[in-house]
Amino acid sequence: MNEPFNQLTAAQAERLAMLAEEAGEIVQCVTKILRHGYESVDPTLPEHKQITNRRHLNQELGELFGIAYRMKLESDLPPERGDDATIIWEKKLNWTHHQ
Numbered sequence: 001m002n003e004p005f006n007q008l009t010a011a012q013a014e015r016l017a018m019l020a021e022e023a024g025e026i027v028q029c030v031t032k033i034l035r036h037g038y039e040s041v042d043p044t045l046p047e048h049k050q051i052t053n054r055r056h057l058n059q060e061l062g063e064l065f066g067i068a069y070r071m072k073l074e075s076d077l078p079p080e081r082g083d084d085a086t087i088i089w090e091k092k093l094n095w096t097h098h099q
Contacts, residue, residue, distance in 0.1 A: 015071055022064040029057040 008016070032040070038054040051059075071077045093099055 012076055015067060015076060018067050022060060022067060025060045026064060029053060029060050
């Protein structure tokens with residue numbers, strides 16, 4: 001059998017697909033919050049299934065973090081310490097207006 005052109009294992013490709021899917025779901029959550037607010041809910045869902053946009057975003061971020069964590073464990077991502085949340089936030093502050 002031929003090796004894939006991108007030299008990814010099936011497991012690596014699947015983790016990347018999962019990451020991309022979660023990233024897309026986060027974008028969708030963020031745009032709903034920008035349009036309707038954090039506390040809005042999807043009125044088309046039955047009442048017992050409605051959750052706020054804030055809670056939905058939190059769930060999707062948890063899923064993304066879980067996948068990223070697994071990617072670190074599987075060495076898909078480098079082990080370096082450049083991912084400290086405080087350092088990342090400090091860098092982002094250089095480009096913000098309201099933080």
